[in-house]
Amino acid sequence: MTSLRPGSTIGILGGGQLARMLAKAGARLGLRAHVYSPVADDPAFEVCAARAIAAFEDETALAEFAAAVDVVTYEFENVPSQTAAFLEAHSLVRPNPRVLALTQDRLTEKSFVRGLGIETAPFENVESVEMLAAAVSRLGLPAILKTRRFGYDGKGQIMLREGADLSAAFEQLGRAPCVLEGFVPFAREVSVVAARGADGAFRAYDVCENVHEHHILALTVAPARISPQTAAASVEMARKIAEAADYVGVIAVEMFVVETAGGERLVVNEIAPRVHNSGHWTLDGAVTSQFEQHMRAVAGWPLGSTRRHGARVEMRNLIGEQVDEWPDLLAEEGACLHLYGKKETRPGRKMGHVTRVFADRD
Numbered sequence: 001m002t003s004l005r006p007g008s009t010i011g012i013l014g015g016g017q018l019a020r021m022l023a024k025a026g027a028r029l030g031l032r033a034h035v036y037s038p039v040a041d042d043p044a045f046e047v048c049a050a051r052a053i054a055a056f057e058d059e060t061a062l063a064e065f066a067a068a069v070d071v072v073t074y075e076f077e078n079v080p081s082q083t084a085a086f087l088e089a090h091s092l093v094r095p096n097p098r099v100l101a102l103t104q105d106r107l108t109e110k111s112f113v114r115g116l117g118i119e120t121a122p123f124e125n126v127e128s129v130e131m132l133a134a135a136v137s138r139l140g141l142p143a144i145l146k147t148r149r150f151g152y153d154g155k156g157q158i159m160l161r162e163g164a165d166l167s168a169a170f171e172q173l174g175r176a177p178c179v180l181e182g183f184v185p186f187a188r189e190v191s192v193v194a195a196r197g198a199d200g201a202f203r204a205y206d207v208c209e210n211v212h213e214h215h216i217l218a219l220t221v222a223p224a225r226i227s228p229q230t231a232a233a234s235v236e237m238a239r240k241i242a243e244a245a246d247y248v249g250v251i252a253v254e255m256f257v258v259e260t261a262g263g264e265r266l267v268v269n270e271i272a273p274r275v276h277n278s279g280h281w282t283l284d285g286a287v288t289s290q291f292e293q294h295m296r297a298v299a300g301w302p303l304g305s306t307r308r309h310g311a312r313v314e315m316r317n318l319i320g321e322q323v324d325e326w327p328d329l330l331a332e333e334g335a336c337l338h339l340y341g342k343k344e345t346r347p348g349r350k351m352g353h354v355t356r357v358f359a360d361r362d
Contacts, residue, residue: 003300004070006030009049010298011069011091013056013083015042017340017350018075018275018291021283023048025291031299036065043341044075056083066090073249073298077103077273078150094198094248094298099273102245106148106179109271116244118237119267121256122182129167132180136166139182145169148177157215184267186256190224192238193279195250195293198300202242203293204235205286205306210254210278216348220278220315222285222308226257230264241271250294252276277317277350282306284336284355285313310357323351 004010007030012019015037023033024047032049035042038056045051050068054061056079065087066072072093074084077100084097103109110120124135126145136143141164147156158169160180170178189212194204209224210217224231238253252272258265279290288296288304296303318325323345329337339352 008070011072014075015044019044026295126178135180187259191278196242281315312358318352
């Protein structure tokens with residue numbers, strides 16, 4: 001594929017805040033965003049050039065959408081696999097739908113990563129209470145039971161400790177196929193947000209450190225407090241994953257940093273085949289934001305600089321009623337406020353974020 005020209009249309013599956021920020025980034029470069037979502041009041045519809053409100057299973061609407069765009073991408077990984085396959089038969093889809101299939105199932109994803117020689121948490125497939133008991137006997141407790149599909153922000157997972165009722169835990173997750181993950185005694189959580197272009201070019205942002213509260217990302221700081229050697233190793237892991245998946249676009253790889261007597265060790269937790277919450281700091285803290293970078297990549301354009309502004313950048317999510325702090329944040333010098341335009345404030349819902357760029361690391 002030759003590079004798209006300015007004025008081309010990029011179709012985005014999903015209409016949440018990630019699609020909203022992708023559309024805004026594309027518009028600055030003269031790229032139109034056509035957003036497809038079954039949810040009529042999604043925030044991306046406020047800023048896109050065109051919209052399609054239809055179910056992901058509506059093949060007539062999907063065919064019309066594919067005919068109206070030059071390339072298709074997505075803002076979240078739970079797009080039905082049959083939707084992605086249907087669109088690929090009618091249009092170019094980036095990242096490729098095989099990446100969706102890979103990351104939609106935790107068992108498949110972890111097996112893929114481990115097959116590349118990259119360490120993950122120990123894991124076992126669980127499809128019954130009997131399989132769960134056998135997995136616990138091998139991995140020990142504490143351990144985390146996760147549904148293989150459709151889990152995010154702490155949903156679809158349960159921490160199992162000594163004395164846990166295994167039958168009740170499996171029942172609580174709907175008796176769905178699961179993986180049991182052995183507990184990783186990590187010192188910190190980090191992520192690599194990077195991009196791979198259609199020509200194979202690869203660029204990564206500074207490795208960032210993440211703090212979660214109630215299983216939801218609360219704070220991201222770049223750069224992470226890790227050694228240069230660990231940072232380089234984490235970027236190389238992300239590169240290896242992206243190349244093995246023939247990936248095009250922005251990808252995020254979440255990792256645990258484990259401190260040992262011999263130094264820091266990296267354990268891959270999850271892959272996100274899209275722009276990522278931990279990359280929001282790049283909107284104000286890097287030369288090229290992750291959103292612009294993704295639009296560049298899927299359009300076949302050269303990747304932009306990932307150089308960080310300042311010595312340290314912080315991104316804090318505004319979750320639920322924290323969004324009510326907006327007047328104080330607007331008045332704070334140096335604070336960059338981003339509100340997502342969501343009409344209803346709910347506990348645990350990401351309503352916006354604020355970034356701050358600092359001249360020194362302290």
